[in-house]
Structures are given as structure tokens and as C-alpha cells.
Amino acid sequence: MTGPDFDDLISAADLPPEERARLYRTHELLVQAGNDAAGPEARSAIADEIDQLIDSVKQEANVQYGGRYVFSGTATDTAPYALGAADGYQGDAGTITRAIGPGVDIPINTDIRALLGDGQAARDDKLL
Numbered sequence: 001m002t003g004p005d006f007d008d009l010i011s012a013a014d015l016p017p018e019e020r021a022r023l024y025r026t027h028e029l030l031v032q033a034g035n036d037a038a039g040p041e042a043r044s045a046i047a048d049e050i051d052q053l054i055d056s057v058k059q060e061a062n063v064q065y066g067g068r069y070v071f072s073g074t075a076t077d078t079a080p081y082a083l084g085a086a087d088g089y090q091g092d093a094g095t096i097t098r099a100i101g102p103g104v105d106i107p108i109n110t111d112i113r114a115l116l117g118d119g120q121a122a123r124d125d126k127l128l
Contacts, residue, residue, distance in 0.1 A: 022053055022056065022057070025049075025053065026050065026053050029050055029053075030050075032046055033046045033047075054087065054128065055084070057116070057127065057128065058080075058081035058083055058087065058128070059083065061080050061081050061116060062079045062080060062081060062083075069091070070109065071091065071109070071111075071112035072090070072091030072092070073092035073093050073094035073095070073096075073109065073111065074092055074094030074095070074096060075090070075091045075092045075094070076096075078090050078091055080112055081116070087119040087120055088118055088119035088121065088122070089112075089116070089117070089118045089119065091112075093111060093113075095107045095109060096108050096109045113126070114126075115127060116128045
């Protein structure tokens with residue numbers, strides 16, 4: 001996806017400016033890497049920068065509240081994603097609920113794998 005289609009997609013998303021900039025930069029790097037003029041050294045530098053961008057996404061997914069990881073299912077003492085080369089999901093699919101009334105429980109966590117995936121090895125067409 002390039003040009004206006006990419007711009008329209010990013011504009012439609014309600015993203016903070018830093019996230020929008022990260023997506024634009026990743027897109028720009030992928031276009032550069034696909035250019036026949038980019039040699040091995042340029043592609044290696046692009047890959048390194050993309051790895052840094054991936055780590056910044058993982059760091060955002062590893063957010064904590066009250067000393068517990070928000071996106072790790074019920075494994076709240078485990079970071080959902082390890083920084084560095086290994087990018088598989090480390091949490092579980094458990095749901096944390098809270099009672100809001102007699103017999104009424106609601107989930108208070110989200111399965112981040114629906115967005116980010118289980119890592120590149122999973123080939124699940126998700127972000128990581």
C-alpha cells in the first residue's frame with residue numbers, strides 16, 4: 001500500500017503523533033529497501049532501523065499498571081514481548097474480569113496478540 005491509500009489509512013486511525021510518525025517511517029524504510037538502487041549496506045542499515053522500530057512497538061506493548069503487565073493475559077508478571085530478536089508472545093490467553101454487579105463480570109484486559117501477533121516465526125500476518 002503506497003501513496004494516498006497509505007495516507008488515508010493512517011489518517012483514519014486515531015493515533016498519537018508519535019505512533020503516526022513511526023508508521024510513516026516504517027513505510028518509508030520498506031519502500032527504500034524495495035528500491036533496486038539500495039545496495040546490501042543500505043538494506044542492512046534499513047533492517048537495523050526497522051528492528052529498532054519493532055523494539056519500540058514491543059516496549060509500548062509491555063506497558064505496566066500497578067507493577068503488572070497489562071497485555072499479558074493472566075500472566076501479569078511476564079512481559080508480553082521480549083525486546084531483541086525473539087518476538088514471540090510471552091503471555092497467555094487468559095481473561096481478567098471484574099464484577100460490576102451481582103452475576104455480571106466484564107473483561108478488563110485485551111489480547112494484544114490480535115493486533116501484534118505471535119512473532120515473525122508464526123507467520124500470522126500481524127505486526128510482529
